[in-house]
Amino acid sequence: MSLLRYESQVRPALVHGDKSYHQITEDICRPVETKPSRLWWIGFIISVALLIFGIISVTTEVIYGVGQWNLNKTVGWGWDITNFVWWVGIGHAGTLISAILLLFRQGWRTGVNRAAEAMTIFAVMCAGQFPVWHMGRVWDAFFVLPYPNTRGPLWVNFNSPLLWDVFAISTYFTVSLLFWYSGLLPDLATLRDRAKLKWRKMFYGVASFGWTGSTKHWQRHEALSLVLAGLSTPLVLSVHTIVSFDFATSVVPGWHTTIFPPYFVAGAIFSGFAMVQTLLVVTRKVLGLQEYITIEHVEVMNKVIVLTGSIVGIAYLTELFISWYGASPYENFAFMQNRVNLFSPYGWSYWIMMFCNVASPQVFWSRKMRRNLTVTFFMSILINIGMWFERFVIIVTSIYRDYLPSAWSTYYTPTIWEVGFYLGTFGLFFTCFFLFAKYFPVIAVAEIKHILKRSGDNFKEKMDVIENESTEQFAEEQLHEH
Amino acid sequence: MGVKKFVVGNFYDEAVLFPAVKKTRRAGYKIHDVFTPFPIHGLDKAMGLRDTSLHTAGFIYGISGTTLAVGFITWALSIDWQLNFGGKPYFALPAWIPIAFELTVLFAAVGMVLTFCYLCQLAPFVKKDHFNPRSTDDTFVMAVECTEKTNETEAISFLQSVGAQDVQVMYRETGWWIGRYDRDTIRFSKKVEAAN
Numbered sequence: 001m002s003l004l005r006y007e008s009q010v011r012p013a014l015v016h017g018d019k020s021y022h023q024i025t026e027d028i029c030r031p032v033e034t035k036p037s038r039l040w041w042i043g044f045i046i047s048v049a050l051l052i053f054g055i056i057s058v059t060t061e062v063i064y065g066v067g068q069w070n071l072n073k074t075v076g077w078g079w080d081i082t083n084f085v086w087w088v089g090i091g092h093a094g095t096l097i098s099a100i101l102l103l104f105r106q107g108w109r110t111g112v113n114r115a116a117e118a119m120t121i122f123a124v125m126c127a128g129q130f131p132v133w134h135m136g137r138v139w140d141a142f143f144v145l146p147y148p149n150t151r152g153p154l155w156v157n158f159n160s161p162l163l164w165d166v167f168a169i170s171t172y173f174t175v176s177l178l179f180w181y182s183g184l185l186p187d188l189a190t191l192r193d194r195a196k197l198k199w200r201k202m203f204y205g206v207a208s209f210g211w212t213g214s215t216k217h218w219q220r221h222e223a224l225s226l227v228l229a230g231l232s233t234p235l236v237l238s239v240h241t242i243v244s245f246d247f248a249t250s251v252v253p254g255w256h257t258t259i260f261p262p263y264f265v266a267g268a269i270f271s272g273f274a275m276v277q278t279l280l281v282v283t284r285k286v287l288g289l290q291e292y293i294t295i296e297h298v299e300v301m302n303k304v305i306v307l308t309g310s311i312v313g314i315a316y317l318t319e320l321f322i323s324w325y326g327a328s329p330y331e332n333f334a335f336m337q338n339r340v341n342l343f344s345p346y347g348w349s350y351w352i353m354m355f356c357n358v359a360s361p362q363v364f365w366s367r368k369m370r371r372n373l374t375v376t377f378f379m380s381i382l383i384n385i386g387m388w389f390e391r392f393v394i395i396v397t398s399i400y401r402d403y404l405p406s407a408w409s410t411y412y413t414p415t416i417w418e419v420g421f422y423l424g425t426f427g428l429f430f431t432c433f434f435l436f437a438k439y440f441p442v443i444a445v446a447e448i449k450h451i452l453k454r455s456g457d458n459f460k461e462k463m464d465v466i467e468n469e470s471t472e473q474f475a476e477e478q479l480h481e482h
Numbered sequence: 483m484g485v486k487k488f489v490v491g492n493f494y495d496e497a498v499l500f501p502a503v504k505k506t507r508r509a510g511y512k513i514h515d516v517f518t519p520f521p522i523h524g525l526d527k528a529m530g531l532r533d534t535s536l537h538t539a540g541f542i543y544g545i546s547g548t549t550l551a552v553g554f555i556t557w558a559l560s561i562d563w564q565l566n567f568g569g570k571p572y573f574a575l576p577a578w579i580p581i582a583f584e585l586t587v588l589f590a591a592v593g594m595v596l597t598f599c600y601l602c603q604l605a606p607f608v609k610k611d612h613f614n615p616r617s618t619d620d621t622f623v624m625a626v627e628c629t630e631k632t633n634e635t636e637a638i639s640f641l642q643s644v645g646a647q648d649v650q651v652m653y654r655e656t657g658w659w660i661g662r663y664d665r666d667t668i669r670f671s672k673k674v675e676a677a678n
Contacts, residue, residue: 207606
């Protein structure tokens with residue numbers, strides 16, 4: 001029995017400290033069951049304030065129209081779509097961690113998956129705001145849905161990448177939400193059964209759907225998680241691929257690139273992991289969960305960051321090379337003049353992107369840096385900035401000077417309402433995250449218990465005996481056990 | 483939903499639980515259920531439960547999603563209202579792959595979750611009893627159902643012999659009812675004299 005749980009000593013323990021099942025429940029449920037700290041309140045109030053500012057900005061835009069933003073004839077997609085792609089990208093890490101790493105049987109995902117999935121859902125919620133409010137006449141937003149209408153019925157254009165996006169983002173949001181919530185059910189039941197207060201018992205009672213932990217239910221739950229992971233894996237890759245199609249299928253120089261799908265997906269994972277780091281480095285400290293979100297977790301994610309950051313770097317260089325090698329004067333102009341030329345109006349943004357996304361993550365080749373929390377936090381912020389600039393570079397520098405010089409726009413700068421809308425989505429994101437961290441277990445309790453006897457510190461010590469055993473003896477025992 | 487009598491034993495280690503489940507089955511007792519705080523691989527096999535066919539259901543939902551997407555788009559764009567998009571054919575199948583794929587995933591996921599909730603009878607405001615609230619924390623709870631043939635005292639001593647602790651006889655209503663967990667005093671949907 002115990003041999004089935006064997007894990008090599010080479011792998012670091014994923015749960016530190018002397019833990020039992022009950023101790024895990026206690027540790028993870030504590031933040032939910034105690035009063036929030038002052039730090040929580042400060043963060044929460046700032047987030048709500050930002051959210052309110054965002055609502056005001058959006059209201060202004062709805063009343064006066066998209067003209068409130070500084071978009072112009074050539075730069076029709078400015079901050080708005082930049083922010084959309086940025087948030088969607090951030091929303092990729094959660095499902096990657098919970099789905100792809102589940103299929104790859106990566107034990108370390110259990111410490112971070114719940115929070116990362118929550119982050120995914122909130123990020124996609126933020127992302128969805130941008131195209132919707134960009135429509136201007138937002139009350140007609142339902143026109144994007146194929147429903148029998150009095151205009152013919154005239155159907156939506158199923159051949160258009162923008163419509164693919166509608167389906168991709170809404171499917172992604174729904175599936176992520178289902179995946180996240182079905183995983184939460186057992187943990188909500190744990191909270192319910194521990195609850196002393198009446199309202200808490202009622203709230204978690206309703207939220208846990210009457211989960212009991214019956215063996216049959218667990219069996220179905222496992223099957224469900226596995227199939228949802230299998231479905232989410234191609235889904236998560238498809239979503240950013242389709243977002244990249246918004247650009248790649250057009251004929252705008254700088255967008256018309258076949259490399260976009262893999263390059264966007266790598267970039268999405270890169271920025272998503274950076275955001276996970278930003279949140280978890282703080283969360284583990286504030287909620288005292290250092291024994292579950294260990295330095296090993298941080299290190300592994302930094303490895304993913306250096307890998308995807310380098311993929312993104314290769315993609316940037318490939319684009320540059322092809323724009324030169326392809327010898328299309330328009331492509332060449334878009335890359336060499338609008339971007340690489342530091343002295344062109346937006347040249348600075350290209351070099352910020354290059355520095356933040358390609359040069360700076362290389363520090364993570366050093367193990368010492370990967371395991372340094374301050375460096376990790378600082379880098380995660382830097383990468384988020386860099387990835388925002390990547391989208392800004394792709395969108396704005398490609399369209400502000402296109403084929404017709406007479407149509408070249410004046411320098412595009414956003415208005416306060418455009419910026420306010422962006423800040424407002426930060427408010428939405430962090431308001432949701434703060435509420436999540438207060439009312440839901442930020443770590444998957446049941447999944448941590450599942451790996452405890454294999455990867456827990458106190459249990460791994462006992463494995464030494466097995467490791468020192470001779471192969472013959474091991475084989476002998478195996479033979480007699482059955 | 484009648485009220486039934488159960489002999490309930492608690493385990494604190496899955497290494498004890500596994501052989502206990504096997505022995506209890508071999509001894510001919512009817513295991514109502516084993517409640518665990520986390521999934522234990524192989525316990526379903528030990529209890530003799532058959533594999534779930536939730537995957538098959540998921541596959542069928544997925545296929546229906548694909549069919550619906552391809553069928554509907556074909557009808558809308560190549561039959562109902564033909565529009566010329568850049569001179570491409572009306573039946574532009576490659577351009578429909580993304581939406582067909584998304585709907586496959588959407589249908590499979592939503593369908594499976596709903597089926598899962600239906601099979602496990604999970605929904606908001608559903609209340610179920612699982613004998614020991616610690617079973618969502620650190621205790622593995624085995625409930626043996628008492629039939630006419632079961633000798634209560636024998637069952638208790640048997641469970642103790644296979645390693646169960648705090649073995650008790652409990653009356654519980656099986657299944658679920660609409661209720662709230664903050665009303666613990668209401669144990670049964672109907673007032674049953676035999677219950678106490």
